Amino acid sequence: MLRQVTTSGSSSGAAAHRPNRRGSETRQKVLESALNALATGDPNAVSANHIAKQVGVTWGAVKYQFGDVDDFWAAVLGHMAERRGELELRPDPGASVEERVGQIVDLLWLGLDTPDVRAMDTLRNALPRERAELERSFPSTAAQLAAWQAGWIESCQAAFADLEVDPVRVREMAAMIPGAMQGLTAERHLSTYSNMDDAKRGLRNAIAAYLAGP
Secondary structure (H helix, E strand, O other): OOOOOOOOOOOOOOOOOOOOHHHHHHHHHHHHHHHHHHHOOOHHHOOHHHHHHHHOOOHHHHHHHHOOHHHHHHHHHHHHHHHHOOOOOOOOOOOOHHHHHHHHHHHHHHHOOOHHHHHHHHHHHHOOOOHHHHHHHOHHHHHHHHHHHHHHHHHHHHHOOOOOOOHHHHHHHHHHHHHHHHHHHHHHOOOOOOOHHHHHHHHHHHHHHHHHOO
C-alpha cells in the first residue's frame, strides 16, 4: 500500500516552487522517469524516493519541485493527461449510435494497451481502495483521478449530444465501458480461443442496442 509522506509546514500544492530552466528540465525528467517506471508494473516503482534515485536526484530535490508525495503523484497524472491530449470522440455528423459506440470501443482498444495506461494502473493499485481514505490521504491525487473520470463522461455525453439518446444511459455506458474493455485488453494477452473481433463487435452491439432503446 502506498503511504502518504507528511512534511512539516506543507500543504497540497503549496510546497512546490516555480522552477527555473534547470528546474524545469529536472521536473520533466522526473515525470518521464516516473511514467516509465510505473509502466513496468513493478510495485517498487510506486515510490517517489525510488524515482528520485533513478533520475539521480534526492527526494528533497523532488519535494522542492513538486511538494509532498501526494502532489508528486498528482503531477504525474497531470503530465499523463497532457501527453494524452484531447479525447478524440468526435463522430461524423449523421453517424449512427452503433457507429459512435464502435468509435469508443476502438479508441479504448488502442488506448488501454499503452504504457501510460499501464502506469496509471500500477499507481492506482498502490493507492487506497476506499474513496474516503483516498481523498483523505491523497487529496491532490484523488482530484486528478476525479477530473479524468469527469472528462471522460463529458466526452461521451458530447459524442451523443446531437442524437435522441438518454443521457443517463450514456453516463452509465461511460462508467461501464472502460472496465469492460480492460477485460478484453487483458484477454488478448492470454492464451485464448476467444475471437477478439467477435467480442468487440458483441460489446458494441449490446451497448448500441441499450442506448437506442426506449
